Structure formats: C-alpha cells, structure tokens
Amino acid sequence: MNKARHLTVATQQGDYALERQVGFLLREATQRHTAIFARLMPDEVTPTQWAALARLSELGPCSQNLLGRRTAMDAATIKGVVDRLIARGLAQARPDARDQRRRAIALTEAGDAFVGQALARARQITEETLQPLDAAERAQLLRLLAKIK
Amino acid sequence: MNKARHLTVATQQGDYALERQVGFLLREATQRHTAIFARLMPDEVTPTQWAALARLSELGPCSQNLLGRRTAMDAATIKGVVDRLIARGLAQARPDARDQRRRAIALTEAGDAFVGQALARARQITEETLQPLDAAERAQLLRLLAKIK
C-alpha cells in the first residue's frame, strides 16, 4: 500500500526534483558559505554582521534604517544586528540632532580597526566559497545571481 | 576627520565591494525567492517545510534524522520543522518498532493531498524566481550552484 502510494506520488511529481530547484540549491550554497565564513572570520562575526560593518566603513556614519537598506535587511533585522555590534564594542549609536527619529550609527575605533584587519579574511572566504569554479564560472555565477536578486 | 578616515578606509577596501561578494548575492537571491514563495505557496507553508513535505512524499515514511539529511537540515532544525508539520496535521510521527531511537515520520492523508496540490505552485515559484533568466542561463545557474553547494 505504501509502495502503491509512493509510485503514484512519484508519477505526480514527474520532473520535480527537489535537489534541482533553485530555492533548494540556494539554501545549500548559503549553508556551505556560512560554514566557511564561521571557520575563517575571526571573533565570531557573522556574515550579516560583517555586511553591516563593511557598509558602515564605506558609508561612514548613517542612520540605522539606511544602513539596513544598504545591506538588504529590514528594520527589525538591522536593529538586532546593530545592537549586537554595539554590545561587542564594534559600533556605536547616538541620536541625530537634525532628525530626532534617527539613530546615527558609526564604527568605534575598535570597529574600524577590525574592518581593516578582517578584509583579508573576507577575501579568503569569497575565494574559498568559489574555489570549485574557474574564473569564467565565477563571473557567470555572480552575474546570474545579480540578475535574480 | 571623518572624511579623511573615510578615504583611508575606502583605499584599504580596494576592490572589495560588498554587493559583488558571493555571500551577499546569495542572501539577496534567497530573499527574493523566499518572498515569491510566501506569495505563491498556499497555507503559509515555508520553503523549508515544503522541502520536508516533498522529500517525505518521494521517500515514503522515514526517520526524522534521515529526512533531515535528505533535506539539508541538521537534527535540531528538522525537529522543529517536523513538529510544525505535525501541528498543522500534514505529517505524523510514531516510534519505529525495530529501532526505538527512531521517530518514524510520514505524511498524513491531508499532507499527501497537499503535496499533490502544491506541486503546481512549487513549479510556478521556481519559474518566477528564474524569470529574469533565459533557458541557457537557468541551466548554468543551477549547474554553478550545485558546484559550490
């Protein structure tokens, strides 16, 4: 009975193979990348936290929500990330004098130093993640991901 | 002073552009896919829950940990997913007579019916996610993601 049902379902599923669906492959690729990140990035900084730090370094001080938009995080997510960066002493927040709704976020000196030192690791992480691909494939992958983002 | 520091950091960052890093692009692509999924999949089933349901349908009843391995989830994650599927009445668990460590997971009738009905949606979700790409690009993307997974 289980066998019969199994065959029926398999027939219904037809060409739908989970392991060839883009969503499933995205999740697997992200998992491998996250594992590489955890192994190579010092001080337990996560990929999301690193995105916020790198952007803060590029942008200089900016409002919390703007930082979120520039790092593809919604308001609720960026709040948690920023709060944890502050708790680690890598970022600081102060009220914006011109707009009292805003929370102005900036790197601390320690945060600035950390970014400078972690950039080499970040490049290693990207390199190791893309290691199975040759140069042309790497460029292709980045191009295609950018197209569907 | 901020300006001076900003320029210095930008120089240090050199060719490191966050938006061209594979990890950041993976996160953005996953975000868009997840949003499409939430819009098209009925009954608030999440991508992860769908992975478990589709695999259960393929495999027939199996142990919780095996289901986790086949869906790229660790033991802690698959437990939560299965518990929520059970709470919704889509899956059921019983002890395995042969191996008392195991929790045998199976689809309920409602779960089986759901998979049959949701397959069309799953195909739409993949189609819409890949919509910006032509056929050759789609094949390329899946191939490259499988290589770095």
Next chain:
DNA sequence: CGCCGACTATTTGTATACGAACAAATCGCG
C-alpha cells in the same frame, strides 16, 4: 555476553529573517 563507539533525538542558547502593529517625529501640500 558485555562493553564501547556510533547513531538518534531532544534541549538550550544565539543569530538571522520578516510581517504586523505601534509611537514618535518629520515632511509636504494645500
């Protein structure tokens, strides 16, 4: 047979993610 290593499941803690609801401040348009 008995024991040890491996497997299975659970629990706890931390960190994303996002929708929804909310309050405060600002902006824009009449």
Next chain:
DNA sequence: CGCGATTTGTTCGTATACAAATAGTCGGCG
C-alpha cells in the same frame, strides 16, 4: 500654518539555522 502621509525605530510573534550538551538505543567486536 496645519494636518495627513511618510519615515524611523521598536516590539512581538513565528520560523529557520546550527553548535553543544545530554540521554537513550543499537551494533559490532573481543
């Protein structure tokens, strides 16, 4: 100027994810 729409930030609830610690069970090997 004033009020409604928008922006900003916070909080709550739900759902992945994974490491680490724990406990029960199984299997094989001496």
